[in-house]
Amino acid sequence: MIALYILTAIVVSLDWKYTNLLFCYVITKHDTYFVAISGPLLSFTNPNQSVLLNITQFGGFILADGLLVWRCFHACGRSFRHAVLPIGFIIIEAGLVIWAAVYTCSTLMWDTNYVVPFIPKPNSPPIENSSKLTQDNVFADRIAGSALVSTALTSLVCTFMICRQISKYTSIHNSGTRSRYKRLLLTLVQSSGVYSATVCIKAILEFLDKVVPHFRISGTLEGQWELSQVVDLHSYSSVVVTVIVGLVPTLMVASVSWSRSGNDAEVISGTLSVPLDIDTSGPHFATQSRLTNSGDDINLPDEHESEDEYDDGDSQIMARKEGYYSGGVSNSEPSTRALQSKTGKTGEEMV
Structure with missing residues (x-):
């Protein structure tokens, strides 16, 4: 989460620094607004x-x-074989991002x-070969x-x-365990759904721009642009995506923190320990949620583990909670000590 805020702060700071360039030259209000929300890539003179x-x-x-x-x-x-699909997607995503930056x-x-x-300077000639520029941008x-x-x-x-x-x-x-994880599953599905839907809408608009050019410069001194509605929607979606990327993980963490109770400490099995009192270091369920400190890890059972392991673990837990009985008298140490303190008698006298 902290890393997300740092990256966002860098983007906002650099964009803010060069925003004054948009107001130093005569362009229409609509053009100024379009450039301002289209992202900082259109606002710099340095590649x-x-x-x-x-x-x-x-x-x-x-x-x-x-x-x-x-x-x-x-x-x-922790099986690479079972997690090969998401690992492959993240590698493809990183490669496409690097390719987009280089291109x-x-x-x-x-x-x-x-x-x-x-955006032409005053008294400057119109752009030549703007069609190639549009094709490259597409x-x-x-x-x-x-x-x-x-x-x-x-x-x-x-x-x-x-x-x-x-x-x-x-x-x-x-x-009780199912009820607790049911709330977490609901948070996971909701946050991931909003994140994925927003990103998909943005991706569709990116592909639609291949049909409708981003702009057609008229060659006037003011640099008037004739912008399509698709381009405007594309620009608006950029703002929404930027907000969603930071907002959805935050709401997810807040929802989990709000719904947790004091009794949701831990569920222990014979082979693993899964913390149910999940904070930001628990199973992060959003794009996005994708964004927390990589502290504690969730180690859920592998699909090849048998139920016998859990039965053994549950039996061990119950054994620790139950007292040991002999001759109808409890030998549980905490209970014996409590009774001695009230009666003033030793264990042998009590028997």
């Missing part, structure tokens, strides 16, 4: 800054999904006649859309696998 912001923006997705994959890996009994840096046409990309959107699709798939696959392992674990325990 290195564009790459930095591209990596920082997608870094939140990678960090969130990486932690979720880590939790899924432990839920699967953005290598293909954008940076011209000294433009204060920021595609291909960059396709790469970004592919990365977002892999993000959604990673979230959904990890959510399904964690829910499956928790369901298998609780099926052999008492109703």
Whole structure:
């Protein structure tokens, strides 16, 4: 969670620093608003800054999904064979993010006649070969859309696998354990659903932009843009995704903390210990939730473990809780001491 806030702070700080460039030249209010919400990649004259912001923006997705994959890996009994699918998705996602950053840096046409990309300075000539610029930008959107699709798939696959392992674990325990994990499963599904749905909408809009160009510059001094409704919706979704990435994990942690009770300490079996009083170091269930400190790990039973192991563990627990009886008299040490303190008699006198 802290890492997510740090990445977001970097994006906001760099974007804020260069926002004044948008107000130094004569452009319409609609154009100013569009550039302001379209993300910081359109607001810099230095390609290195564009790459930095591209990596920082997608870094939140990678960090969130990486932690979720880590939790899924432990839920699967630390088996690479069972966690190969989410691990493969996170590798593909990281590769697409790097590709998008490199492609953005290598293909954008940076011209000294433009204060920021595609916004002409006063008395500057119109952009030449703008169609190629649009094609390059469309291909960059396709790469970004592919990365977002892999993000959604990673979230959904990890959510399904964690829910499956928790369901298998609780099926052999008492109703109290199932009731506790039922609340956690509900939080997991809700947060992952909102996160994945938002990312999917953003990915669809990225692919739709291949049909509708981002802009058509008229060549006037003001740099008037004719923007389609699809592009406007694409821009608005960028703001929503940015908010959801940070908001959903926060709401998930708050929900778990609010619903926990003092009796939800721990459920112990013969082979593992699963903390039920889950804080931010428990099984993080969002993209996103994806974002907590990697402290305690959830080690759910592997699917090959038998129920006999749990029966043995439960028997051991009951044995520790029950007293030992001999001749109808309890020899439980705590009970004997309590009775001695009240009667003033020793154990032999009592017998």
